[in-house]
Amino acid sequence: MSNTSFAVLTKARAKFGKRLTEKDYTGLLACQSVAEVMSYLKSYTHYSAALRDINERDVHRGRLEAMLRQNLFYEFDSLCRYDSSVSSGFSQYVIETIEVEQIIRFLILLNSNSTEKFIYQFPAYFSKHTEIDIDRLANAKNYEEFLKVLSDSPFYEILKSCSPDEKGRLHISEIENKLYDFVFANLLNIIKKNTKGRERQELTSFFLTINDYNIFSRILRLKKYYNLSPDAIKSNLLLKYSDISPKAIDMMCRAESSAEVFSIMQSTHNGKLIDKIGYVYASDISPRVKYRLARKNMHFSNNPSVVMLSYMFISEIELMNVVSLIEGVRYKLDTKLIQSLLIY
Incomplete structure (x- = not known):
């Protein structure tokens, strides 16, 4: 070392x-x-x-x-x-994640014609760490102006393909999924290029397990609040970065109840962690699993x-x-x- x-x-x-x-x-x-x-x-x-x-x-x-x-x-x-070896990549991952959070927050406000609230909630310290022109973004009044601000951003091609529908509404969940797909792909590519052996295995397993639980939580949320079809739910998941089998994913997306989704997830390899954590709400599960894995790594990883x-x-x-x-x-x-x- x-x-x-x-x-x-x-x-x-x-x-x-x-x-x-x-x-x-x-x-x-x-x-x-x-x-x-x-x-x-x-x-x-x-x-x-x-x-x-x-x-x-x-x-x-x-x-x-x-x-x-x-x-x-x-x-x-x-x-x-x-x-x-991968610290610069992690730094890029954190910056891109915050950028995506702010882009999604702006688009939610744009959907409700409330973009004037954006600048007041923006983390000012982050302005020095992003190439996105925050002042111009805050003044964008429609999706076309928004795209002009993001024209030099690595997210531009994704956002360009996600125009508002005929009613002028944006499909936020779809956009969010595509943006995080981009961020996650970059991260795993950095891990693949800059690590090997045990280090690569630990990092990859860590992120895939976290994503598995994000998929589980997202399925529960999309079913409960949006009542989407199984295919629509599946299109909103980062399936390329999962250890859950396609069959189990399909079964969860088609499940008739939250209890059934839980049962299917708990039958998977990573899903067995649910029985080992204490939680009050389903939304607690993903961060509790992340915390459990991170604590284990702090003690045992070299x-x-x-x-x-x-x-x-x-x-x-x-x-x-x-x-x-x-x-x-x-x-x-x-x-x-x-x-x-x-x-x-």
């Missing part, structure tokens, strides 16, 4: 050791206001440096969340500065790229926990309900 690779491994594991503990979550759950949550994070956790200049008595929930997301992004950027990526997934989930705590405290939800949403 090179010195730079060892540095990545050591740094990621050191950061992992500073994550929020059960004691921290107990303290945060006892907070009675967003200001108290902020004060605890500043005083007792690894978020203290990121929140040093923020006054907890004046902070707005939205700003606090934005600060924590910015901290997570820069933390990942810091890890990627080490000369890991590949720096696997450990680095696993740490970042754990950090993302920890941020989800903090956001859930902030929202729960803000709306005075029952402590037990808030706790049931946390993954740790």
Whole structure:
């Protein structure tokens, strides 16, 4: 292992050791206001440096969340500065993922004629890390203007093929699927080109398992909220990057109930993880599986790229926990309900 690779491994594991503990979550759950949550994070956790200049008595929930997301992004950027064999590819993956999130958010607003809200929710820190002209995008009033802004983007050809229908409506789910297909293909190509042996096997297995659970969750969601046909559901899945057999996919898409989808998924190799995690809602399953796999990698993998990526997934989930705590405290939800949403 090179010195730079060892540095990545050591740094990621050191950061992992500073994550929020059960004691921290107990303290945060006892907070009675967003200001108290902020004060605890500043005083007792690894978020203290990121929140040093923020006054907890004046902070707005939205700003606090934005600060924590910015901290997570820069933390990942810091890890990627080490000369890991695939770190630049992971950095590209994170940037492309955020770009897709923002593109989809803009298109949802465009569908509802509410694009004026876009700029107010955009993560300002990200402007320096994307080649998309955010100001021009925020001022686009229709899909044609939107495409002009994205004309130099790697996503342009995909977006060009997804014009509004005769009623002027965009099929957001279809666009989202195509964009993430592009991002995922780039990532796996980077893994294939820059890794080999055990490292490639661990990374590929990690991402395919995560995608399998994303497919499972997406099938449940599309059935419940959109009542799509089996073929329509299948067209909205990233099937090229899955270990689930085509037969099992087809059966889940044609299932008559959520219980049947669960039963089919649990019969697959990766689906057996469902029995090993505790969850309250079906939407919890995918992040809980990701967290379980990432924790396992942190303890047992000796590949720096696997450990680095696993740490970042754990950090993302920890941020989800903090956001859930902030929202729960803000709306005075029952402590037990808030706790049931946390993954740790």
